Amino acid sequence: MNTRYRALSSAIFAVLAMGTAYAEDAPATAPATAADAAPAASQKSQDQKSQALDTVQVTATKRSTSLQKTPVAVSALSADTLQKERINNVADITKLVPGFAATTEGDHGVITLTLRGIGNDSAKTEYADPEVALFVDGVYTPRAEAAAGLLLDLESVEVLRGPQGTLWGRNSTVGAVNFQTAKPELGPFYGYAQFEAGDYSHLGMRAAVNVPVSDTFAFRVAIAQEQHDGYVDFQNPIGQLPSVASQQAAYITSGGTLATFKPIDPNLYVTKGQKYNSQDQSAARISTLWTPSDKLTWNLSFEYFRDRGTPNANLMQQPRAGQDFWSALVDTAPQLDRNSYALRSRVDYAINDGMELSYIAGFSKFNGSSDYDQDGGVQVPTSFASGANFQDDRTNDSRYKSSSHELDLKSTGDNTIDWILGLYYASEDNSIRFDIPIFNGTSQGTVGWQGSFIQPKETVDSYAGFGQMTWHLSDSLRLTGGARWTHDEKENDGGRNYGWAYDATVPQVPISTGTQPGPTSGFAVSAKNDGKYSSSKPTWLLRADMDLSSNALLYGSVSTGYKSGGLQDGGVPYKGESILNYEAGIKLTFLDHHLTWNTAVYHEDFKNFQLSAPITFVDGSHGLGFSNVEGTTKVTGIESELAAVLSDADRLNVVVSVIPQKKLGTLIYAGSNDYGGLPACAPASGIGNCLNVSGNDLAHAPDTSFSVIYEHKFSLSNGGALTPRFSGHYETASWLSPFNLGNGDQQGSYFRGDLMMRYTPADEKWWAGVYVNNFTDVKVRTNAGRTALGNNQFIYTSQYLAPRTFGMNFGVSF
Incomplete structure (x- = not known):
């Protein structure tokens, strides 16, 4: 047995030993008389009941089960936690889940996710699929833009941490996130409203109302708006641009002539308007519930999301002298214009007391455009055609359509064998046009390179059948097996990449949205x-779980996951990736459910791990390239979650992740245009510049x-309460790319x-609060790039994540 497996085995046995030693509560001291015992025990029971942690139900196994009785590594966040932590999007959740990380990708204005050290920063286009799958009410959302909603x-x-390929399906290679929306309820009419205001002109509003119409029908309406000004100020080019005489000299030195010289126009730079790193997002949902009989339930919802904010800017890690950190020399105004629509349906029918049929369907449509200053203004031009780069990354138009259908048949009630069978189909129909003009000096300079990527029709069809069975060998021991075929x-169809042909007879101007690329x-x-x-x-999945006591659940599993391959630029296919995951975990409940402690130890072996990046080919053309890492990419870690009610007044949550091993397999030719100055690549690689990243650490995976x-x-x-809350997150250093460049x-x-x-009054019908986010005002990088x-x-x-912000909020329920 090698060193890694000895270490993993030792960690597993340590976890098991702790569970066996501490799961059983110590016996209480006997009371003096039996007469004294009954009222004392009754009072103690009532006190403990009022302090105990809420029982959390999860759907990780596609059944509603108690979190502490579910043999899966799953983190469950309640609506109360989401509200108190001011969770707006997926990135905000990461601090609450072990081994979870999010990166922002500015040129597409999306969020990419990493779990247990595995993710792909460039899984942000119509080509790539994520390793962490997102579901809303069980409906898969395929495109990365959804994470920014x-x-x-x-x-x-x-x-859900670890591969979820058996039950949850598509692209859940290392995990899945399932958002459960609040459903309508029969009977009560109620609702809530929340308001927020803060610095950077931040305004927020959320509200929902539940309306019962009859004994069998109800609907719920929810709305939200979040907005704030951008964190990044515009730098003034005046005072930074060189004198006209210096510009002229630099231009002539670069090969120009006096006849063609012109001074830099400072009006090329953006100094007003909507700033980078702003938010302007709106959402609305209407949900309905219909229960025409005791056997049939139908939940249907329609959701709309609108985004008119701006992407996050590329900021210099070390700003120029005299310039603020949160500022940039901008020559491309930021822009996002996005709309998405989603229709989701779930029908549950109880065939009899022991069997239920469910049909889950979803349809979504997305369209959008964006504009982004990719060069980040890191260099001040020496002339209008030298000394710097102008690069505008522009999505002229993107349109994504998707649908999914799942049919589940499962057992219900208490059985010796619990089972579920399912059929699944999903489709996508996507199109995009993405332009990149790159000019020397300024946008009025000479062409460095420019291209247009037009993909009129990219389709996906995914079919699957799956089944899972849990055999209750005894009251305390269970075996589970599952399999899925995908x-x-x-x-x-018709995708084309167009590159600049350097035709001297054609004027050198940045391609516009209305230009049809071609020889003319x-x-x-x-x-x-x-x-x-x-x-x-x-x-497939194999798992055994056992109740060590009423307060301790032990489980171990071996499972696999899969993410399909696809097509990259040039129509060249890349391979699908697969994972083999070994995992052991224990879930402990102490002190009459006043404390829970859940721990998992895992080892993952990846085959054909996919990395993608914008690259330059040996012929000078640009495109998005995919590489499959050869050999085995290995990740080993341990993660733990503790929740405790320390007293009537005190609550504590602790989340820990340790990933001592996270090594890439073999990839000799890794390139990325985001990293200038990579060494020249061997001609056989097909890539202009690259680096050998074999054995490097994975990105976004702190020890x-x-x-x-x-x-x-x-x-x-007065009966009210004042509740301060502290939320802190610490990480050791982590790489931002597989290049590990320093x-x-x-x-x-x-x-x-x-x-x-x-503050909450005695009747708890309203509350008011204040907050300071990132009170340490630390600057946290989410990605990196470099200019040579x-x-x-x-x-x-x-x-970067947001700087320090502060504000106040207010909520009312009725």
């Missing part, structure tokens, strides 16, 4: 992307991270904390 009127969030088909506009086809991809893959949430309730004489490509260890204070200056000198840029 507002979380609206949720009942709970469940984050078949994926992908096709690119100076472009030539650099790649034909037509192609088809087809693949099938079985995945250790932990979060602590603590609140104390001060009871006031300090600029790394987020150092950091602590980031939030403070909240809430020559002589092995580089300027590193990153996108």
